[in-house]
Amino acid sequence: MRNKTVLIIFFLAALAVVATLALAEPSWAGKLEEAIAKTPAGTGPGMIDASAKPGFMGIPGAPHSFWLFYILWGIWVGWIFSSVGAFGGIMAGVGHITVFGLADYGRSFKKTSPTLNTLLTDSIRVSNQYLVGLSALISSTTYYRMGRLVLPLGLCLAIGGILGAYLIPVLTAGKINLSAYLGYFGLVVFVIAGVLFYETTPGGQAKKKAAKAAAKAFEDAHIKKAATGEVNVEHAKGVHVTHWGLKKISFTFYGVEFSFNPLWPLLGGFVIAAISSFIGVGGGFLYVPFLTSVAGLPMFIVAGTSALAVLVSMITSIFSYMFIKSVPVDFTMIGTELIGIAIGSVLGPITSKKIPEVWLKRLFVVLAVYVGLRYISKGFFGYSIVPPFG
Numbered sequence: 001m002r003n004k005t006v007l008i009i010f011f012l013a014a015l016a017v018v019a020t021l022a023l024a025e026p027s028w029a030g031k032l033e034e035a036i037a038k039t040p041a042g043t044g045p046g047m048i049d050a051s052a053k054p055g056f057m058g059i060p061g062a063p064h065s066f067w068l069f070y071i072l073w074g075i076w077v078g079w080i081f082s083s084v085g086a087f088g089g090i091m092a093g094v095g096h097i098t099v100f101g102l103a104d105y106g107r108s109f110k111k112t113s114p115t116l117n118t119l120l121t122d123s124i125r126v127s128n129q130y131l132v133g134l135s136a137l138i139s140s141t142t143y144y145r146m147g148r149l150v151l152p153l154g155l156c157l158a159i160g161g162i163l164g165a166y167l168i169p170v171l172t173a174g175k176i177n178l179s180a181y182l183g184y185f186g187l188v189v190f191v192i193a194g195v196l197f198y199e200t201t202p203g204g205q206a207k208k209k210a211a212k213a214a215a216k217a218f219e220d221a222h223i224k225k226a227a228t229g230e231v232n233v234e235h236a237k238g239v240h241v242t243h244w245g246l247k248k249i250s251f252t253f254y255g256v257e258f259s260f261n262p263l264w265p266l267l268g269g270f271v272i273a274a275i276s277s278f279i280g281v282g283g284g285f286l287y288v289p290f291l292t293s294v295a296g297l298p299m300f301i302v303a304g305t306s307a308l309a310v311l312v313s314m315i316t317s318i319f320s321y322m323f324i325k326s327v328p329v330d331f332t333m334i335g336t337e338l339i340g341i342a343i344g345s346v347l348g349p350i351t352s353k354k355i356p357e358v359w360l361k362r363l364f365v366v367l368a369v370y371v372g373l374r375y376i377s378k379g380f381f382g383y384s385i386v387p388p389f390g
Contacts, residue, residue, distance in 0.1 A: 046112030074340020082139035082348025089281025125280025132282035133314035143304025147238015154308030160269025169320035183379025190372025
């Protein structure tokens, strides 16, 4: 049954991607050519030198990197997302914005070519979502087969998120410049860092007794006993749904029972998908604190559940950006990065069960604080108060 579900998910996701590309390419190609034509020609900042080597999206003089760097960054993005169910889109954004130099390049057109400036902003947002979308597809199916995905909860989040992921691209595409985008990007991440840090404190831990009990049972089976070879089969004690209802859905994980009202993840999914679509990420960095703090789940089933919600949100958002708003992307860069995403996304679920829950959260917090401070200061004040990543 699990294998059939996995095949269905892969088929539907592939169908959605093919349809989006087939329908969107003619319109976004023309939109990019028009924006380039309106940009002043020359060799200075904010100009396009037609004789320069083509780079990002084929624009002369735009940044470009060696293909291996794209793969390596993709491995990192895939691993971090599939390990904690979050931060893949944030790390994809860090790569496109800073490591590969697209933000500084795009910011140079703020005054000389506002259309190209906002088009590059939208392209970065969509590029981020392609990476986290593939990682979400691979990791959610892997976690489901391992018995570490709460299917009804993930579906409720995903259904609620469809509307938010559709509305934001339609309302904001072509209207956000790169400076504002960087600032909002950092602000949202920094706020989440505070929430997650609280969860690692004694006060935050005391409020989640059920999650701690389930996490301890999982760690006893997979971490402490790994050296002796006494690891239990995951399906035997994995997620098992015990009750479906309009007001309450219940399930067990390693003998510990959890329940939730479907209304809350539906509402939460809408808000999270709207925010994440705006800044061009998967939303896992919001789904994770929602699932751990509001739903009270252990991290070992949060990653897979978050990934399923992210997958549906990404398909919807990418379709809205590319088909409805004709946002262009660089498929050469994205395709190369996706190779790394596939590798990292396979490694994540395997390595995450060997890392204690508290350390997964602390890794998330450190990354969130760094990224938040860097992009808040650079976006809103024009300079970064922390050193660059990479």
